[in-house]
Amino acid sequence: MLFTNIFTASILLSSASCLPSSQSPLEESVANDNGPSPKYACENAQHVFNAIHGAMRQWDSSLKHNGMSYFAATIPNNTLLYHGTGSKEPVKTMEWLAFEIEHAEMFARGRRGGPGRGPGRRPPGEGPPGGGEPGNGAPPPPFTFMEEDSNAADENLEQHGYLHTYRTSRALTKLLYLDGMSAGKTSMGTLDTQDLVLGDPSKSPGSNPNGDYGRAQVLCAIGAEAGIEGFIRMEAGFELILCNFTDGLEFVSAFSRPDQNRGPGPGMSEMAQFEYVRGVAARYHGIGGGRVAVDYSSMVSAFFYNLNLTNPDPKKADLPRLTSTNPSEREHIKSDVISLFSPTNSQHTVIDWQGITDMIITRYSDRLQFLASNNLTNSTMLSEINFLLNVYIDYTNPTISTAIEKCTNIYLTPAIPATIADHLIHASLSAVSRQICSTLFEVRTILLSESTEAVEKVNQAVNDLIEYLDWPVWLECGKCAWDEVCFVAIWPWGAPEDHEKPGCRGFDDLRSRRGYWDFGVYEIGFGLLICGREM
Numbered sequence: 001m002l003f004t005n006i007f008t009a010s011i012l013l014s015s016a017s018c019l020p021s022s023q024s025p026l027e028e029s030v031a032n033d034n035g036p037s038p039k040y041a042c043e044n045a046q047h048v049f050n051a052i053h054g055a056m057r058q059w060d061s062s063l064k065h066n067g068m069s070y071f072a073a074t075i076p077n078n079t080l081l082y083h084g085t086g087s088k089e090p091v092k093t094m095e096w097l098a099f100e101i102e103h104a105e106m107f108a109r110g111r112r113g114g115p116g117r118g119p120g121r122r123p124p125g126e127g128p129p130g131g132g133e134p135g136n137g138a139p140p141p142p143f144t145f146m147e148e149d150s151n152a153a154d155e156n157l158e159q160h161g162y163l164h165t166y167r168t169s170r171a172l173t174k175l176l177y178l179d180g181m182s183a184g185k186t187s188m189g190t191l192d193t194q195d196l197v198l199g200d201p202s203k204s205p206g207s208n209p210n211g212d213y214g215r216a217q218v219l220c221a222i223g224a225e226a227g228i229e230g231f232i233r234m235e236a237g238f239e240l241i242l243c244n245f246t247d248g249l250e251f252v253s254a255f256s257r258p259d260q261n262r263g264p265g266p267g268m269s270e271m272a273q274f275e276y277v278r279g280v281a282a283r284y285h286g287i288g289g290g291r292v293a294v295d296y297s298s299m300v301s302a303f304f305y306n307l308n309l310t311n312p313d314p315k316k317a318d319l320p321r322l323t324s325t326n327p328s329e330r331e332h333i334k335s336d337v338i339s340l341f342s343p344t345n346s347q348h349t350v351i352d353w354q355g356i357t358d359m360i361i362t363r364y365s366d367r368l369q370f371l372a373s374n375n376l377t378n379s380t381m382l383s384e385i386n387f388l389l390n391v392y393i394d395y396t397n398p399t400i401s402t403a404i405e406k407c408t409n410i411y412l413t414p415a416i417p418a419t420i421a422d423h424l425i426h427a428s429l430s431a432v433s434r435q436i437c438s439t440l441f442e443v444r445t446i447l448l449s450e451s452t453e454a455v456e457k458v459n460q461a462v463n464d465l466i467e468y469l470d471w472p473v474w475l476e477c478g479k480c481a482w483d484e485v486c487f488v489a490i491w492p493w494g495a496p497e498d499h500e501k502p503g504c505r506g507f508d509d510l511r512s513r514r515g516y517w518d519f520g521v522y523e524i525g526f527g528l529l530i531c532g533r534e535m
């Protein structure tokens with residue numbers, strides 16, 4: 001059972017495993033009123049661990065879609081980015097850019113069929129990536145979009161869509177990455193780090209997920225003051241809100257798409273949605289090509305603070321929210337995010353914390369599930385445990401506490417914390433690592449006792465550990481057939497079971513999968529919004 005109340009899990013394990021390293025210099029420096037502290041980094045250790053492992057990865061970020069963290073990030077010089085729109089003119093101001101062609105193609109549509117065109121067509125207040133006009137873009141359409149669209153016609157408006165290609169002309173070094181499904185326009189918590197913290201921390205938590213153009217304007221206004229040039233977010237694909245297209249970006253081309261008035265035409269639509277999902281799935285484990293460098297050592301996370309992150313929706317208890325925090329707490333996070341970009345903020349070495357989480361997960365994820373399978377004999381279990389732990393044990397002088405310490409630190413040794421974030425992350429990752437190591441040594445003790453209940457006790461201990469760790473890798477599908485994709489609920493697609501138990505899905509199967517995401521006012525006030533173009 002992977003979906004657990006995040007708070008019971010941390011209460012259960014925090015006292016034993018949370019011993020921030022004593023040499024940590026920031027005990028005093030940051031543990032002041034409402035500030036980030038190793039204590040909370042430790043209490044939320046597994047969530048920090050999972051956030052680091054999931055950064056810029058579509059798989060983890062889709063399952064843990066309520067991102068609680070911010071990172072500085074860089075896109076290198078000469079990176080290609082795409083924008084779909086209804087105009088061939090190069091964009092000059094703020095707009096959305098997709099990292100994937102498939103993503104931008106969804107927005108490469110003519111301008112006809114703007115607001116008022118009808119439900120299911122083009123909800124207002126949308127943008128990514130493209131949309132052409134303020135408030136007039138569209139989210140990726142549902143799977144039936146092409147068919148619905150094909151019989152509409154209006155001679156007066158641009159009929160062609162355009163796929164724009166841009167290229168960075170320098171490294172974009174002042175970007176803020178918002179983790180989770182941060183471009184998912186839902187009222188489930190995907191937008192909390194934007195709307196409740198960056199937007200206006202003093203506002204009481206509302207629930208209007210729409211108006212992405214207005215949201216982007218707010219972000220860029222903050223960015224103009226703080227020295228942030230763009231924002232990286234994720235929906236079905238990663239995207240960049242770039243605040244000024246004429247600074248650091250070069251227009252490469254605008255290719256027109258087939259005339260939509262006569263329908264998409266044969267061979268132009270049938271596979272488009274499925275192939276889009278296939279393209280998104282190709283980024284499950286990273287966006288690839290070195291296109292984004294995340295500065296883990298700059299992480300600001302709600303998990304570092306003393307906050308009530310309980311989800312008011314008990315059915316979603318495994319997903320944190322910022323709705324129960326107060327304005328001064330949110331203000332504190334916001335100012336910590338902004339100070340990342342302050343010119344006085346000194347240069348630092350970036351520690352590859354994600355690489356460390358990868359080393360830990362690849363060592364243990366399959367082996368923990370193997371130990372938890374309830375048909376192993378005590379001697380198979382003991383062989384497995386000995387294999388895992390022998391490296392830490394000096395058999396002429398076995399001391400369990402020393403062995404646990406060695407086990408805890410083995411993957412953390414190369415990382416020498418320098419920034420405040422480094423120290424907090426170190427506290428989290430070593431707490432997780434210590435939890436794994438002490439559980440495995442406990443399992444070893446149980447097995448060596450040769451008690452008749454050993455097997456059951458081991459299963460219990462390992463399953464508790466698995467529940468605590470809650471690693472998204474355990475929900476992966478394995479290799480799907482060529483005509484299928486491993487499908488997890490990704491805004492705006494997916495049925496509830498696609499979030500709970502992702503599986504291989506074929507082309508026909510994908511069309512009907514919806515219902516997981518809460519679209520906020522879309523569902524209840526669709527017509528009203530069409531007319532109002534509410535922001």
Ligand SMILES: *[C@@H]1O[C@H](CO)[C@@H](O)[C@H](O)[C@H]1NC(C)=O
Nearest residue numbers: 076077078079168169170171
């Ligand atoms: C970016 O790359 C282009 C092409 O290689 C080069 O001409 C340009 O000088 C680079 N920009 C910077 C700021 O290095």
Ligand SMILES: *[C@@H]1O[C@H](CO)[C@@H](O)[C@H](O)[C@H]1NC(C)=O
Nearest residue numbers: 093224243244245246247248
């Ligand atoms: C965008 O960048 C260009 C080039 O640096 C600059 O001239 C222009 O004023 C900027 N626009 C805005 C709105 O900041």
Ligand SMILES: *[C@@H]1O[C@H](CO)[C@@H](O)[C@H](O)[C@H]1NC(C)=O
Nearest residue numbers: 308309310311312313323324
């Ligand atoms: C935390 O927030 C939840 C949900 O809003 C609320 O039910 C609970 O009472 C809060 N806990 C504390 C300690 O304030």
Ligand SMILES: *[C@@H]1O[C@H](CO)[C@@H](O)[C@H](O)[C@H]1NC(C)=O
Nearest residue numbers: 369370371372373374375376
């Ligand atoms: C042992 O149990 C696991 C599931 O817990 C199952 O996948 C596996 O096939 C079983 N192995 C044997 C030999 O029964």
Ligand SMILES: *[C@@H]1O[C@H](CO)[C@@H](O)[C@H](O)[C@H]1NC(C)=O
Nearest residue numbers: 378379382447448450451452
């Ligand atoms: C396995 O369990 C049996 C009895 O349940 C016991 O006799 C045997 O010694 C155990 N073996 C190990 C390696 O613990």
